[in-house]
Amino acid sequence: MLILTCPCCGVTGEETEFHAGGEAHLKRFGPGSSEDQFEEYLFMRENPKGVHFERWRHVNGCGKWFHAARNTVTLEVYGTYAAQTHEPPADLRDKITEKVPGWTWREFQ
Amino acid sequence: MSNIVSALNNKAYADGIAEVREIGLQGMITLRGDLASSAVKSAATSVTGVKMPAPGHANSDGQHGICWMSPDELLVLCPYDAVADTLEKMGKSLAKAHALYVDVSDARAVFELSGPHAREVLAKLVPVDLSPAAFTSGMFRRSRMAQIPAAFWLHAPDSFRIVTFRSNAQYAFDLLKVAAQPGSEVGYFKG
Incomplete structure (x- = not known):
């Protein structure tokens, strides 16, 4: 069971109040991109054992989307942050490094 | 003129550890916009006579009230008969603001769950800490x-108002009725 705090309305709830929205920080490739890029965007996903970044929606609450950083092994939620960003905030990354030294996730570390 | 009724027409259940009642017609207006803007704030407060609630809170007074739904949404409560007038007044204050206000009274159902065990009954159904210390008067969830x-x-103390979609009204009523069945006291909040 994950306990998430919605950064939009500030409510802390358990995961059934939210809905998972898949991997975070995907780069979109559409018309004009190569087939490899499009395949990557459409199908290739991280499946880490450890630190993971996801999109979530506060579906039974304020209805807003946000990002969450969590650990797929320990189910610890490191933090949540706004949806309007292309990368995890620096303070959150530092916090994860303290707990999981040397973590990497796609281009982030 | 057709006879307007609420979803369950004031259905009630009083034989359990808490009383469940569909309160009947309640005017409800969804107001979306920038809640920091004074036009939106005054549109909500001037028609209800209650203060603007803090995030996660609701201010209500009888059939009037303002509930904080999300960072850009309020639920404005008013008597059912007054909805058209209220919308017109809000329209005047919001003439120059980027905002949406729409009557949702007939799309929702409102229940009252009251009695000394009301907290326990609701706590069986929602994933929210309802202990008297955590969920206090004025909070909205x-x-x-x-x-x-x-x-x-x-x-009011020991009296919850619960808003659901109208299409879920029968489900919500049955749910509350089962959670309030006689002999189902948990006693967790009473120490």
């Missing part, structure tokens, strides 16, 4: 009640 979305606040 949108969450889920078993399988349906629900929003609730303490309208």
Whole structure:
């Protein structure tokens, strides 16, 4: 069971109040991109054992989307942050490094 | 003129550890916009006579009230008969603001759950800490009640108002009725 705090309305709830929205920080490739890029965007996903970044929606609450950083092994939620960003905030990354030294996730570390 | 009725027409259940009642017609207006803007704030407060609630809170006074639904949404409560007038007044104050205000009275159902065990009954159904220390008067919470979305606040001590979608009204009523069945006291909040 994950306990998430919605950064939009500030409510802390358990995961059934939210809905998972898949991997975070995907780069979109559409018309004009190569087939490899499009395949990557459409199908290739991280499946880490450890630190993971996801999109979530506060579906039974304020209805807003946000990002969450969590650990797929320990189910610890490191933090949540706004949806309007292309990368995890620096303070959150530092916090994860303290707990999981040397973590990497796609281009982030 | 057709006879307007609420979803369950004031259905009530009083034989359990808490009383469940569909309160009947309640005017409800969804107001979306920038809640920091004075036009939006005054549109809500001037028609209800209550103060603007803090995030996650609701201010209500009888049939009037303002509930904080999300960072850009309020639920404005008023008597059912006054909805058209209220919308017109809000329209005047919001003429120059980027905002949406629409009558949702007939799309929702409102329940009252009251009695000394009301907290326990609701706590069986929602994933929210309802202990008297954690959920206090004035707080407003949108969450889920078993399988349906629900929003609730303490309208009076030991008396919750619960808002659900109208299409879920029968489900919500049955749910509350089962949770309030006689002999089902948990006693967790009473120490």
